[in-house]
Amino acid sequence: IRVALLKETSAGEKRVAMVPAVATRLARLGLAVTIETMAGAAATFADEAYGDVPREADGVAAVRDADIVLAVQPPMPAVVAAMKPGAILICLLYGGQHPALVAQLKAGRITAFAMEAIPRISRAQSMDVLSSQAALAGYYAPLLGAVHMPRILPMMTTAVGSLRAAKVLVMGLGVAGLSALATAHRLGAITEGYDVRPETREQAQSLGAKFVDTGVDARGEGGYARALTDDEKAQVEAALSRHIAEADMIVTTAAVPGRRAPRLISAAQVAAMKPGAVIVDLGAEGGGNCEGTRPGETVTIGAVTLLGPLNVPSALAQHASELYAKNLLNLLQLIVKDGAIQLDFADEVIAGTVAVHDGAITNEALRRALE
Numbered sequence: 001i002r003v004a005l006l007k008e009t010s011a012g013e014k015r016v017a018m019v020p021a022v023a024t025r026l027a028r029l030g031l032a033v034t035i036e037t038m039a040g041a042a043a044t045f046a047d048e049a050y051g052d053v054p055r056e057a058d059g060v061a062a063v064r065d066a067d068i069v070l071a072v073q074p075p076m077p078a079v080v081a082a083m084k085p086g087a088i089l090i091c092l093l094y095g096g097q098h099p100a101l102v103a104q105l106k107a108g109r110i111t112a113f114a115m116e117a118i119p120r121i122s123r124a125q126s127m128d129v130l131s132s133q134a135a136l137a138g139y140y141a142p143l144l145g146a147v148h149m150p151r152i153l154p155m156m157t158t159a160v161g162s163l164r165a166a167k168v169l170v171m172g173l174g175v176a177g178l179s180a181l182a183t184a185h186r187l188g189a190i191t192e193g194y195d196v197r198p199e200t201r202e203q204a205q206s207l208g209a210k211f212v213d214t215g216v217d218a219r220g221e222g223g224y225a226r227a228l229t230d231d232e233k234a235q236v237e238a239a240l241s242r243h244i245a246e247a248d249m250i251v252t253t254a255a256v257p258g259r260r261a262p263r264l265i266s267a268a269q270v271a272a273m274k275p276g277a278v279i280v281d282l283g284a285e286g287g288g289n290c291e292g293t294r295p296g297e298t299v300t301i302g303a304v305t306l307l308g309p310l311n312v313p314s315a316l317a318q319h320a321s322e323l324y325a326k327n328l329l330n331l332l333q334l335i336v337k338d339g340a341i342q343l344d345f346a347d348e349v350i351a352g353t354v355a356v357h358d359g360a361i362t363n364e365a366l367r368r369a370l371e
């Protein structure tokens, strides 16, 4: 079984789908890896680190004989066109946003795994790239915020008196939010967390944070949140305003599957914040959790700095790639049995993650979005 590892071509993407330490374990599964030259370079992994494996100068040449192609972002059309019919593509597909790519995968009879669609069941946790990448993005967010703050995070006692610890509020306590709370706590800040799923109260408290109770319970399906009604939004806004106004840093991470990022902070609430306060909006990718967020930019609104970073895991490309590669290894162990590719569509992980197979869209949500 031949596996091709692609070099990422999307702007700002530094990650690589397979790191050398994990690639050696693919050989034990009976997989022979070919890498596109410089595949891991942006993530600090030199070609030589992959050992004595074949290297190809470009993606088209790398995938030509491959049975399985590994990537982070969807490959360029020319690379998909060079894949063998029946070959497998594994990447973050987001097919709903790439209808032309999906059409090409169908026409080319490629089997495409959408890593963002790994089901949220315990057995699949080790393959869940959204979680592994969100843990890193959440870790990083308070660091990004900290360097934009005109004050320090911990309490500091000096010869001329003490400086008070900063208050950090994290809104949205999924994987990224809890990770952000942990970083802020380690840096010495006083931390508060807020989410619409009540089970996050204890999770926040276990990380040393106070939970902000708004009295709204919006537990949705599959461990996700549902969207709020207008009444609930008003109730939440009233309860949160004081906490927003008192925060020195806010990290927002709220997401509802398949929808635009929910608006958690209004322009009026930003205007009421302390001078020098910073908001790190990890919801920027989905349009932003804060009114005024410009995805990919840092803006100043009055005396408040508002960051809308995109692809945060890429900033931690070395570790992000390591976790992504381990997620892929765990998936490959499910696909490759006794040295052969065996796609068991009765397995809910396979069935849930394969988006296109044998000329058809096999994912119900994607089919509804595109057909």
Ligand code: NAD
Pocket (backbone or CB within 6 Å): 119, 120, 121, 122, 124, 125, 128, 130, 131, 134, 171, 172, 173, 174, 175, 176, 177, 194, 195, 196, 197, 222, 223, 224, 225, 226, 228, 253, 254, 255, 256, 257, 262, 264
């Ligand atoms: P997510 O990225 O979809 O959303 C981030 C957070 O935003 C969630 O906690 C959500 O409740 C919150 N949110 C949504 N709307 C909000 C609003 N209006 N106000 C405030 N907060 C709002 O979530 P996620 O990080 O992917 O994970 C959500 C849950 O699923 C977590 O409990 C996580 O542990 C669980 N999970 C389980 C598995 C598994 O079992 N395999 C895998 C991944 C995640």
